[in-house]
Amino acid sequence: MQSTPATTEERAAPAAARVGGCGAPPRRHPRPDGQDRYTISEVAAFTGLSAHTLRWYERIGLMPHIDRSHTGQRRYSNRDLDWLDLVGKLRLTGMPVADMVRYAELVREGESTYGERYELLAATRRNVLARITELQDTLAVLDQKIGFYADAGCPREAGNTR
Amino acid sequence: MQSTPATTEERAAPAAARVGGCGAPPRRHPRPDGQDRYTISEVAAFTGLSAHTLRWYERIGLMPHIDRSHTGQRRYSNRDLDWLDLVGKLRLTGMPVADMVRYAELVREGESTYGERYELLAATRRNVLARITELQDTLAVLDQKIGFYADAGCPREAGNTR
DNA sequence: CGCTTGCTTGGAGCGCGCTCGAAGGTCCTA
DNA sequence: TAGGACCTTCGAGCGCGCTCCAAGCAAGCG
Incomplete structure (x- = not known):
């Protein structure tokens, strides 16, 4: 640097x-x-x-x-x-x-800021990974609900918040 | 329904x-x-x-x-x-x-809207998948730049927009 | 020449998702 | 019964990321 x-x-x-x-x-x-x-x-x-x-x-x-x-x-x-x-x-x-x-x-x-740029991008990368995890998590919930509606039923057990 | x-x-x-x-x-x-x-x-x-x-x-x-x-x-x-x-x-x-x-x-x-709910969630699901893809795409770009800063160099070939 | 099209600027306005404030009623503890 | 924490409503305000407008200049065409 x-x-x-x-x-x-x-x-x-x-x-x-x-x-x-x-x-x-x-x-x-x-x-x-x-x-x-x-x-x-x-x-x-x-x-x-x-x-x-x-x-x-x-x-x-x-x-x-x-x-x-x-x-x-x-x-x-x-x-x-x-x-x-x-x-x-x-x-x-x-x-x-x-x-x-x-x-x-x-x-x-200029080049003297390479370190700081690295930090900024690395932090962003961490955020992106976290976001992806969140989304995959949400996907699971979504799939579960979609499954419910797909076979439009599971008629006993009405305890699910749709 | x-x-x-x-x-x-x-x-x-x-x-x-x-x-x-x-x-x-x-x-x-x-x-x-x-x-x-x-x-x-x-x-x-x-x-x-x-x-x-x-x-x-x-x-x-x-x-x-x-x-x-x-x-x-x-x-x-x-x-x-x-x-x-x-x-x-x-x-x-x-x-x-x-x-x-x-x-x-x-x-x-009520139950009469199951079909519409299904559609709404399915569309959301598609969006989530697309978002995940986008993010993974971005991750690749990020990793490339982070790599550049990590070995702080690639001194010839300054043509990359940082 | 006039007309249209595309560019310039600075600043105001907007839609979204909250966030906060004011004025007042209720609950709990001592 | 007093005090303070917590609740209520309604409406205004805010930060972000644009989005748009007005007024004006420049280039190209018939």
Whole structure:
């Protein structure tokens, strides 16, 4: 964890070095680097988020700085899309937006925050595991009740709360 | 699905027929039937819900009619506790309160709604399965990133959005 | 040129699921 | 009989995560 000029990670990436290294996730149909300057509505269509939400994410600090066209319109890169992908995943875990913002800050602060990022993700992982367990638990209850209704009966023993 | 006078299920249950039949869930330390007249704060302590929330549940129609003492104070039964247990589980699945209210209505309407209840629970079940899949998916992403931070490196190939 | 379409901003509004407050009645113990 | 804990109702308020609106600028087309 030596401190380095930072920023390196979010921005940059020398064009074409992007696909496949160290676990870059497979993605739908991004444009090749160099033409990856999506408008906000393209990104909205792509991610399923509304343009409103995309701007809001930016305002609250959940996004890295987004490039602009010469007239000031947002131009999202493939990298930004990757980030939104991660954000989407984290959102599914039920992680509060505030925590994601925190993570985004850590990323902006550079390599010196690796430890803290690790902690944050590890904690999230634990939550996800717990959630999965809860859900499986619930599934069991659900299956039991569904079973009851399926053979619409168990006529004696009305003591079950349906 | 012949229509029957209804109500039978939520209220009643001939005392002592309650435990173990047709999948009654194991529970913590309920009082024997006959003394199961809990105050709202007992139920709050028991379920982890606030008394405010319990009253609110009642107002919105999520609870069956709750017994009252001669002076009008709520007295919850073991059966009510069971129902709250189910509600808690459904809540964990992310089911909207409105849907739970719908389910509660169906229960109040009696046996003639078995089919609809089945559908509702089956749909919920499908949602839960989907959620579990999503979470496992997210877990994979998380593990990948955690792995990256764990061996704090993969120094070439900076193309990953952290 | 005017028109449409799509983008910009800041700020207000909304739906959900609670959460709390005020004002008053009841229960329990001493 | 007094005091305090706990209960009642109704309605307002809150935090989260968006969602929408108004007013205005820029580009492209007939």
